[in-house]
Amino acid sequence: MVSMPNTISTPSAQPSASTRQKAKTRPFSSSALLGLIPIVLLLIAWELATRSGGYSSVLLPSPSAVAIVFVRDWSDLARHTGASVSRVIIGVSLAFLTATPLGLLIGRFPVLDRIMDWSVQIFRSFPIIALIPLAILFFGIGERPAIILIWIAAFWPLLISTIFGVKNVERTLMKAAKVANASNALILRDILLPSALPSILTGLRLSIGAGWLTVVTAEMMAVKSGLGYLIMYAQVIFRPDLIIAGILIIGAIGLMFDQCVRIARKRFCRWQEGLVQES
Amino acid sequence: MNFLSIRDVSKVYERRGVPMLAVDSVNLTVAHDELICLLGVSGCGKSTLLQMVAGLEDPTEGEVLIDGCLVSGQTHPEASVVFQEHGLFPWMTVFDNVAFNLKARGTRRDERQRIAAEFIDLVGLTGFETRYPHELSGGMRQRVGIARAMTTRPKLLLMDEPFGALDAQTRAVMQTELLRLLEIHPSAVLFVTHGVNEAILLADRVVIMSPRPGRIRKIMDIDLQRPRDPTSAEFTALVRAVLDEIHDDISFVAKQ
Numbered sequence: 001m002v003s004m005p006n007t008i009s010t011p012s013a014q015p016s017a018s019t020r021q022k023a024k025t026r027p028f029s030s031s032a033l034l035g036l037i038p039i040v041l042l043l044i045a046w047e048l049a050t051r052s053g054g055y056s057s058v059l060l061p062s063p064s065a066v067a068i069v070f071v072r073d074w075s076d077l078a079r080h081t082g083a084s085v086s087r088v089i090i091g092v093s094l095a096f097l098t099a100t101p102l103g104l105l106i107g108r109f110p111v112l113d114r115i116m117d118w119s120v121q122i123f124r125s126f127p128i129i130a131l132i133p134l135a136i137l138f139f140g141i142g143e144r145p146a147i148i149l150i151w152i153a154a155f156w157p158l159l160i161s162t163i164f165g166v167k168n169v170e171r172t173l174m175k176a177a178k179v180a181n182a183s184n185a186l187i188l189r190d191i192l193l194p195s196a197l198p199s200i201l202t203g204l205r206l207s208i209g210a211g212w213l214t215v216v217t218a219e220m221m222a223v224k225s226g227l228g229y230l231i232m233y234a235q236v237i238f239r240p241d242l243i244i245a246g247i248l249i250i251g252a253i254g255l256m257f258d259q260c261v262r263i264a265r266k267r268f269c270r271w272q273e274g275l276v277q278e279s
Numbered sequence: 280m281n282f283l284s285i286r287d288v289s290k291v292y293e294r295r296g297v298p299m300l301a302v303d304s305v306n307l308t309v310a311h312d313e314l315i316c317l318l319g320v321s322g323c324g325k326s327t328l329l330q331m332v333a334g335l336e337d338p339t340e341g342e343v344l345i346d347g348c349l350v351s352g353q354t355h356p357e358a359s360v361v362f363q364e365h366g367l368f369p370w371m372t373v374f375d376n377v378a379f380n381l382k383a384r385g386t387r388r389d390e391r392q393r394i395a396a397e398f399i400d401l402v403g404l405t406g407f408e409t410r411y412p413h414e415l416s417g418g419m420r421q422r423v424g425i426a427r428a429m430t431t432r433p434k435l436l437l438m439d440e441p442f443g444a445l446d447a448q449t450r451a452v453m454q455t456e457l458l459r460l461l462e463i464h465p466s467a468v469l470f471v472t473h474g475v476n477e478a479i480l481l482a483d484r485v486v487i488m489s490p491r492p493g494r495i496r497k498i499m500d501i502d503l504q505r506p507r508d509p510t511s512a513e514f515t516a517l518v519r520a521v522l523d524e525i526h527d528d529i530s531f532v533a534k535q
Contacts, residue, residue: 172365179333179360180383181353190379194370271370271411 061241069245076230081249084215084226087143088257091150092204092211098151099158099207100200104188106159107166107196124156128214136222146218146226153214154207161203165196198272201265208257216250282467283309283332283435288341290327290493301327303492304341311434314461314468316482318475320525320532324493325471326439332469333360333437345435358435359428364444366424367412373399374408377426384431398426401460418449425457429464436461438470442477454480458505475521479514480507487521489528497524 135145219228234242378395
């Protein structure tokens with residue numbers, strides 16, 4: 001509990017301090033393990049399904065058979081996972097470095113918003129899969145088309161969330177900045193960026209999700225490595241166990257990315273604790 | 280000499296295409312060391328008037344002069360504003376909030392830190408520098424707001440119902456605190472309030488405004504000795520006089 005001098009009584013400061021302590025312990029508490037329940041149930045259902053013999057075990061391998069893949073094909077899985085993850089990190093980073101500044105500017109200057117609004121709505125409607133043929137024509141087979149497709153896929157959620165965050169800045173705060181005669185650069189950096197940061201990080205979660213979906217799709221067509229490629233290749237060589245192993249990794253990494261952004265949010269938005277509900 | 284002159288200022292707002300006269304030809308002059316309270320029911324244009332003095336709104340007609348300079352589109356460098364609530368940046372610590380106005384002026388970092396520390400000490404918040412606003416009580420938050428406004432050593436403080444959201448006891452403490460700070464750093468003050476007692480407690484002159492359209496109804500000199508006793512006969516007589524003035528407005532607003 002935070003100690004306060006007696007001269008200034010602060011009833012409102014106490015609940016927020018205790019909220020903070022709770023928030024700190026939550027991710028590591030046993031309640032986090034509740035999230036494993038559906039996964040365990042699914043594993044049991046899967047095991048029962050394979051044992052019932054309704055499906056040929058050649059088509060639907062048992063959990064243990066897939067577990068063996070993780071041991072036996074460990075190095076292949078690691079190599080393809082690494083390829084996919086690094087593409088997503090590069091693509092999403094490019095999206096972050098471009099979409100966030102653009103979003104700050106669009107949110108700050110209504111003229112830019114009017115210029116860009118229709119285009120944003122049009123371009124974000126394109127399914128990335130529809131852009132793959134063009135990307136291959138332009139950039140060939142390899143890293144470049146994959147990374148550029150991820151960049152595009154991750155760009156829109158970040159841009160839209162950033163614009164939303166900037167537009168929702170408390171009006172009094174903009175007045176406070178204006179009466180201080182703050183420059184545009186200072187307003188963007190010290191007011192709008194931190195004010196929009198919770199929204200930007202929500203956008204980042206969506207972006208990483210979109211990037212992760214895109215990398216698998218792109219790798220099925222435009223590159224010869226990565227988890228998407230591995231899954232397609234496993235189908236060709238008739239290895240359903242390898243396909244399932246690949247899918248499990250995709251899901252696990254998706255969860256991991258999401259947790260990383262949540263931790264980042266806790267770290268960078270400490271000022272928000274006690275002000276908003278956690279998502 | 281008059282430090283602030285408000286000359287024939289009117290403000291028209293468009294609300295759903297219908298023009299509304301929020302402030303109607305207001306004239307007011309404020310001397311260097313004067314504390315003026317703008318008093319009136321909600322909708323009387325007192326906050327709008329303050330926003331125009333702050334440079335946040337431009338008058339539709341008339342002009343605002345601070346130290347002989349026309350206020351237009353931006354805040355006069357000798358003026359500072361204290362907001363009611365939500366005026367602090369929630370992602371900045373107390374220290375960064377207090378130092379912000381100096382940072383916006385391009386004051387050097389070490390200079391900024393020295394002055395911010397001085398004013399944090401002055402408002403009694405030493406030890407709370409690294410706290411975030413949501414960790415403070417309402418009274419402490421307003422202390423931060425006042426400290427931030429004072430760091431630039433303004434000659435005109437514009438206060439927009441700064442204690443309006445506080446509980447009665449904290450408000451009384453903050454009123455005394457404001458007078459103490461003004462003795463250390465004197466300046467002209469334009470203080471918007473809807474509290475009759477607050478206005479009489481603080482002001483050299485109370486400017487009573489009436490709504491629809493926002494006009495000055497009456498200006499009352501408050502010649503009571505400081506510190507003022509709100510329970511004294513002279514004080515309560517003044518309260519009664521002010522209430523008589525705004526009685527019609529209160530019933531008018533209550534009927535809305």
